[in-house]
Amino acid sequence: MEEKYLKHKYDPIIPSKNEWPVVKLARERKEFVKKVSDLAEERILNLTDKNPDILKEELETTLYREKLRIKQNPWVVDPDDEGSFWGEVKDSLLQISTAAGNTKKKKLEGYQSILNKITSRYAEEIASNFKHTHYKFTRSVVTYGFSRLLNAARVKGFKSIFSNQYTLQDKIQITGETDQLRDLATKGTVVMVPTHFSNLDSILIGWIISVLGLPPFIYGAGLNLFNISIFAYFMNSLGAYKVDRRKKNLVYLETLKTYSKEAIQFGCHSLFFPGGTRSRSGMIESKLKLGLLSTAIEAQRANFQNGLDDISGKIFIVPVTINYHFVLEAPSLIRDHLSITGQERYYKENDEFSNSYKISKFLLKFFTKGSDISVSVGKAMDVLGNYVDENGDSLDKKGRKIHTRDYFLSEGKITVDNQREEEYTNMLGKRIVEEFHKINRVFSSHLVAFTAFEMIKSSNRKLDLFDLIRLPEEDISIPYEAFKTNCMRVLDRINVLTANGKINMAPHLHNDMDTIIKHGLDNVGMYHAKRPLIMDSKGDIVTEDMSLLYFYHNRLTGYGLEKLF
């Protein structure tokens, strides 16, 4: 049973690059940055009630935290003038507070000008540096380079370098509501929210967006990625703006949110990884970071306030899941996860993608040995999580047309109510998680990892998770027949879930069980030095690394499948 994957390349929905929102934004970069910085300033003034004392406190906190960050956690990407900038801020703050006879109004003006300096700096730092020539180059490198590699590896012989038999789309399958996505992207503004398991996701999604003929999306990428020059180049060319997770101060967060909101209102399609960071546990994100998500809701409300009631002002949320057999960073991700949940202790981010050599090595392996990736595009929703029809109109559960605008009305008028929008953000977050589970695509490797781990768990009922993971690997062995029976049971249940629209299955799961198990064992975490699951010489199922097995197992949690054991 082979499913037809999307294989042809779509025509670009907006052929002229000058019409791309992201290009327009780049053209107006200077004005845009200024606008963001001014609006952020206004937001903070409102948050502090325009009270000079509260504002001063906020500025001092920001200053203190920034100084601390510069001292304790400096990065390569940090600009050289950071020290002197914050030194100046300190001096100006001191000047205002010591100057005698300053009226309240004068003080406020003084603090406000400092605030503006900071928001301008932040806005400038966050703003993307999209260059069309770079974008074009990157895209062709990714597509061309990858497909050369692929053909060289699959079709034997020297000439195969120039063969076109295999393309990238043979390795990366795109399924789901792609037509709807293309269609809505021409009419309104799309916010794509993918699951996040690997640093590769950013590039992968960027490539998919271009295959689907969509203009580039802007997205917030962790500033840490810009430390690595090869990534920095990719990111910049894909329209990424920078998110610095070290900066948790109010001024920065508000500037960041303003940037995102204004860009959406500008009509730029955006991409958020709503989990905020890669899923450490290997589970589908169940708690989302709501900060950036709230900007989509805010932008939608602002569009309505500005009278954009038709589809051109509508914002569509499109969930996407990325499904892997293999996550390069799995060993360190799961280690982080276990150390965080096991005991609260500080941990340092540790990237396998730390140098270009490792990335190239992985890519070479990926293309020569084959490990399929699939990307499922979910149904588009409005910012409240209602599905939309082909005209972009929101529908209630019964299919009745409703107006998204009505969610923002009180007594017939659109009102700004932050607490209400906070709740809406929570609701949207929940809906996205629900959709993630529905469009998640089960691979053979997930099935075998899940079954094996649950079997080991159920034969050691007295152990908690941490003891379980510390079990000596050589003591664990699952007889093949029992394993097969249990895989059958899990698969049966997955079939039922699929029939009810609760999950998706890769077509290779329609083979007979022996083939599925073999496929799963061959693929699960295939490039790790220690394999999560293999078959030993006696034909039994054994593991070389329990925590990795746990990681790959986690992909199928949240469906109640554990109850089978």
Added chain:
Amino acid sequence: MDSKNSSEPQLKWIGVIGVGSFGTAIANMLAEKNPVMVYARKEEVVQEINTNHTAQGKKMNPQIIGTHNPEEICKACDILFMMISSSGFQDVAKTFAPYLHPYHLVIHGTKGLCLNLGKGETLDSVQKIQRSQILTMSEVIMQETVVVRVGCLAGPNLSKELIKGQPAATVIASKYNEVILEGQSLLRSEKFQVYGNSDIIGVELSGVLKNIIAIASGALAGLELGENAKGLLISRGMVEMVHLSNALGGSVKSVIGLAGIGDLVTTCNSVDSRNFTVGFRLAKGETLDQILADMEEVAEGINTIRVIKAFLETADLRAPITEYLYRVLFEEFDIKEALQFLMKYPFNVDIDFV
């Protein structure tokens, strides 16, 4: 746009769905400040309201207009109070769903639970239920309609006393400050205080669970066991409510507030309470069927006991008062014997939840 034209002179119509005793009392209170439209399913009741200004014999403010057309009331009112029993709640929500829009605010005053079961399943056929199969009324509204700005009204509010204009207070719970503020401005008066609470599930559950204890309290009164016993029951009942509420997703805080303890004390002392009456008559030797046969309005506690009993089958939790009441109500267990068991039950810790 379906949204209403805002240039009209500001007459804010408030809708009340259901004209039972509580619905009527609330409609009258609302009518002191705003024009009110009430919905009743039966045409003759609507006529009674519009001509006699009474609802099933209870006095109604003459300004109140009655209708049996759900579309009309949804069009006229952005804010609706749903005051119907839990047994009819899902149907009414379904009836109203096509006319409700996201701009509507709905506040309900129903102290019961509904079930979220598959087609053809009933409580008798499934026996055991999980939290996901139980719905509070706000969850019913969210499931059946597009309304998200939902609130609930709970507290010691005996209709009889409200109608007399005696002083009282209530809690409006909602995740949305907007809903709480709106409810407060509509209902607050010299004689009626309105508190806000953001834990809507906790407040709903407090109102729901206290009915169980009220039945037990009625039974104690029927057996003429005195005030010490009642004090014992109320305090043990509160502990049971805390644990059940917690297991169902409410916070401890709400149970010890007005909608929990406040309502519990009132209901356990009131001969006017339907739930209390059920317990009282049980203790006097009547059977459940006999009692139900001549009650005008539903005693929510009976259904609640059944639902909670089924929930206890899947939860890792004991709720002795509920369990024994279930046996008395549905398994013909002798009420005096049940009391004996409860007295011997090893509650050795006074308070174990703070």
